[in-house]
Amino acid sequence: MPILLCRVDDRLIHGQVVVGWGAQSGLDYIAVVDDELAQSEWEQDLYRAGLSESVEGRFLSVAEALEAIPNWAQNAERGFILTRDIATMCQLAEHAILADIEINLGGLHDAPGRHRVLPYLFLSANDRRELERLRRLHPRVTAQDVPSARKVKLDELLESRSG
Amino acid sequence: MSDEILGILVGHGKLAEGLLDAVEGITGSREGLVPVDNEDLTPEALEARLLEMVGSRPAVVFVDLPSGSCAFAARRLRARHPGIAVVCGVNLPLLLDFTFHRTLPIEEILERLRDRVGVSIEYSTDADSSVPGR
Numbered sequence: 001m002p003i004l005l006c007r008v009d010d011r012l013i014h015g016q017v018v019v020g021w022g023a024q025s026g027l028d029y030i031a032v033v034d035d036e037l038a039q040s041e042w043e044q045d046l047y048r049a050g051l052s053e054s055v056e057g058r059f060l061s062v063a064e065a066l067e068a069i070p071n072w073a074q075n076a077e078r079g080f081i082l083t084r085d086i087a088t089m090c091q092l093a094e095h096a097i098l099a100d101i102e103i104n105l106g107g108l109h110d111a112p113g114r115h116r117v118l119p120y121l122f123l124s125a126n127d128r129r130e131l132e133r134l135r136r137l138h139p140r141v142t143a144q145d146v147p148s149a150r151k152v153k154l155d156e157l158l159e160s161r162s163g
Numbered sequence: 164m165s166d167e168i169l170g171i172l173v174g175h176g177k178l179a180e181g182l183l184d185a186v187e188g189i190t191g192s193r194e195g196l197v198p199v200d201n202e203d204l205t206p207e208a209l210e211a212r213l214l215e216m217v218g219s220r221p222a223v224v225f226v227d228l229p230s231g232s233c234a235f236a237a238r239r240l241r242a243r244h245p246g247i248a249v250v251c252g253v254n255l256p257l258l259l260d261f262t263f264h265r266t267l268p269i270e271e272i273l274e275r276l277r278d279r280v281g282v283s284i285e286y287s288t289d290a291d292s293s294v295p296g297r
Contacts, residue, residue, distance in 0.1 A: 010205050015175060015231035046238045050230035109205040122203070 003073050005080040006098055008089050009106040012037075012082050013047045013057065016106065020146040021080065022055070029079040031058040031072075033065040033088055062091045069097045086130035093137035103134065105143040105157070117160050118152065120145040131158060168265045168272060169222040170196040171213060172253065173233040186258050195265050196258070201233050209236040214244075221246040221269045223261060223276075225253035248273055252280060 004025055009017065012032050022030070030051065037043055038061040048057040058079075060068060065081075069092070072079060083089045085108075092098055107120045114122035121143055123131070134141055135154055143152040172179040179198035187193045197216055201209055213224065213236055224237040229251040237249040248269060250257065260279055264272055 011232040011235075012206075013230065014235065015228045018230040019228065042242060043239070046235055046242065049238065050228075050234055109208070110203045111205050111208070116203075119203075 002075060002078050003069070003081060003101055004078055005104055006089075006092075006101045007080065007082050007104040007106040008084075008086055008108065009082055010084045010108055012084055013050060016146055017080065017082065018050065018055075025080075026078055027055050027080065028077040029056040029058050030082065031060060031065070031068075031079055032082045032084075033060050033062060033092065034084055035061045035088075038064065062088060065092060066095050066097060073097075073099060073101075086127060086134055090130060090134050090137060093134060098138060100140065102140040102142060103138055105131075105141065105154075106145055117157060118143060118145075121157070123157075128158060166266060167195055168261075168267075168269050169217065169220050170258070170261050170265065171199060171216055171222055171224045172196060172258070173199045173201065173209075173213070173224060173237060174227040174253070175201060175231060175233065178227055182253065182255060182258060185255055186262060189255075189259060190262055192262075196262065199233075201231075201236075206232060206236055209233070210239055213237060213240050217244065217247060223248045223250055223269070223272065225250050225258065225261075227251075227253055250276055250280075254282070 005021055007017065013030055017030065038059050044057065044059045051057050069081065089103060105121060108122055108127065110122045113124040114127065116122050131154065141154045143157055172182060177200065179200050183193050183196055183198045186196060199212060204212070209232065217240065224247060226233040226237050226249065228234060234249065234251055241247045241249050246269065257276055257279055260275055261272060264275055
């Protein structure tokens with residue numbers, strides 16, 4: 001499976017992704033799907049500065065991703081797909097381009113209106129609605145910040161009111 | 164005090180506090196160094212916290228991982244605020260050197276840090292028979 005990880009994480013490219021998930025994966029690329037970041041070259045340069053030379057940083061709008069991801073899934077390159085929020089992942093899922101890839105909820109941090117569900121996952125009422133929507137679009141969704149952590153099923157997550 | 168460069172230490176877990184504790188243990192002071200950890204913070208909140216600390220002063224932001232969220236927040240700040248330097252791969256010798264020279268102009272401080280950023284690796288397959296045992 002060339003797309004190894006499909007993750008919602010508001011920190012996007014960062015230590016857990018690059019080192020925790022990426023170090024043992026033989027990664028060729030990390031793709032960030034984000035309309036705003038896809039328009040901001042200076043921010044893309046900041047993220048690329050944190051990647052090793054062997055890992056390509058790709059930054060795509062949702063529209064670009066909808067065209068590119070089905071092709072990536074067919075070739076031999078190994079990569080991660082990241083979005084900073086659940087809504088963007090829903091946009092990918094509703095076009096059914098993620099096939100049977102499991103969606104990983106890796107990090108949504110504290111912000112006004114959000115409540116702690118897991119140490120790395122804080123959800124607002126809107127986040128919960130988006131997760132319900134994501135579940136309807138894509139049945140395989142779990143939370144897990146790093147590979148060694150317990151994988152938490154979405155049902156368990158949505159039943160929990162606080163961590 | 165106003166001429167001294169501020170050092171901000173941003174790390175994963177308790178690294179920042181732990182390194183500052185070590186600096187204090189060696190020098191007797193942690194003056195001019197401020198720890199920040201990234202626990203629970205969104206990227207926006209981490210960046211806002213850094214900006215609040217820096218204010219309008221020249222500062223060196225020390226971070227651990229070049230690919231970490233702390234480094235990205237510091238780089239975003241540096242891109243928009245002249246006078247801020249980002250040093251990735253912080254270690255105790257770097258921090259100690261900074262502590263003792265933070266009255267220098269920031270360019271001179273950075274030149275010193277560049278010379279000291281490497282690590283030392285010592286290894287041998289043979290015992291040195293000239294070294295007496297205890």
